[in-house]
Amino acid sequence: xxxxxxxxxxxxxxxxLRRRQILDLLAQGERPVGDFVDLLGLAQxxxxxxxxxxxxxxxxxxxEVGRQRVxxxxxxxLKPLYEWLATYERRWNERFDSxxxxxxxxxAKETD
Amino acid sequence: xxxxxxxxxxxxxxxxLRRRQILDLLAQGERPVGDFVDLLGLAQxxxxxxxxxxxxxxxxxxxEVGRQRVxxxxxxxLKPLYEWLATYERRWNERFDSxxxxxxxxxAKETD
DNA sequence: TTGACGCATTCCCTTATCGGCATATGATTG
DNA sequence: CAATCATATGCCGATAAGGGAATGCGTCAA
Numbered sequence: 001x002x003x004x005x006x007x008x009x010x011x012x013x014x015x016x017l018r019r020r021q022i023l024d025l026l027a028q029g030e031r032p033v034g035d036f037v038d039l040l041g042l043a044q045x046x047x048x049x050x051x052x053x054x055x056x057x058x059x060x061x062x063x064e065v066g067r068q069r070v071x072x073x074x075x076x077x078l079k080p081l082y083e084w085l086a087t088y089e090r091r092w093n094e095r096f097d098s099x100x101x102x103x104x105x106x107x108a109k110e111t112d
Numbered sequence: 113x114x115x116x117x118x119x120x121x122x123x124x125x126x127x128x129l130r131r132r133q134i135l136d137l138l139a140q141g142e143r144p145v146g147d148f149v150d151l152l153g154l155a156q157x158x159x160x161x162x163x164x165x166x167x168x169x170x171x172x173x174x175x176e177v178g179r180q181r182v183x184x185x186x187x188x189x190l191k192p193l194y195e196w197l198a199t200y201e202r203r204w205n206e207r208f209d210s211x212x213x214x215x216x217x218x219x220a221k222e223t224d
Numbered sequence: 225t226t227g228a229c230g231c232a233t234t235c236c237c238t239t240a241t242c243g244g245c246a247t248a249t250g251a252t253t254g
Numbered sequence: 255c256a257a258t259c260a261t262a263t264g265c266c267g268a269t270a271a272g273g274g275a276a277t278g279c280g281t282c283a284a
Binding site: 004012014016076079081085091 | 115116118123124126127128129132135136139185187188190191193194196197198199200201203204
């Protein structure tokens with residue numbers, strides 16, 4: 001078995017930086033494919049491919065306008081990620097828990 | 113170029129379900145490798161490999177105790193993910209924005 | 225109609241994943 | 255020391271991602 005497909009779920013789809021960038025642009029509003037090509041400096045085919053992945057996990061929706069395809073964000077599938085992370089959010093402030101962490105940090109700096 | 117390495121960042125490391133399960137167990141407290149083998153029903157080598165990935169992105173820290181390696185959670189690297197998602201969190205409740213979404217939903221149900 | 229435009233799809237190539245299995249390594253016990 | 259336990263590593267096979275380049279396809283303008 002190889003790595004899980006990028007279209008398995010939002011976790012995998014969003015692991016790719018380019019797709020996150022696409023979503024970030026969509027967060028500002030609808031956009032046709034060409035916009036991503038221009039704004040992200042990617043080749044058109046790659047943009048279409050990334051959009052396809054995002055479509056398959058339902059993170060984006062398309063609307064046809066003439067010869068353009070206008071994409072827009074559908075954030076719903078991100079909710080599970082956010083909720084999973086929320087469990088951990090409380091923790092990265094509790095640095096006081098164990099002495100080990102402090103020791104580890106010192107070690108880490110030595111190894112630099 | 114192939115897909116970004118799983119050790120590129122927490123986004124990629126956490127895309128794998130097994131690794132999320134490991135982190136979930138660690139959220140309850142420190143644990144030696146054998147625990148994951150038993151609790152997740154995975155082969156020992158695969159567990160070690162997943163732990164290696166988590167170590168490389170610094171999501172877990174190890175401590176040697178006799179012949180065991182006790183792993184513990186280091187949630188820090190998850191912070192960027194949480195913050196990225198926070199931008200979208202506000203949105204999945206605003207379903208009132210456009211009529212298109214409603215239409216899309218209807219279409220989606222037809223296609224079932 | 226024809227041609228240009230906006231996108232999607234396909235093929236090729238390189239690379240890395242993940243699982244299974246065997247084995248190496250370090251610590252512990254008898 | 256020898257045997258065993260707890261883990262880590264190495265190797266193999268199968269799978270698919272992602273970029274590049276070429277091409278297919280529906281739409282619109284002249």
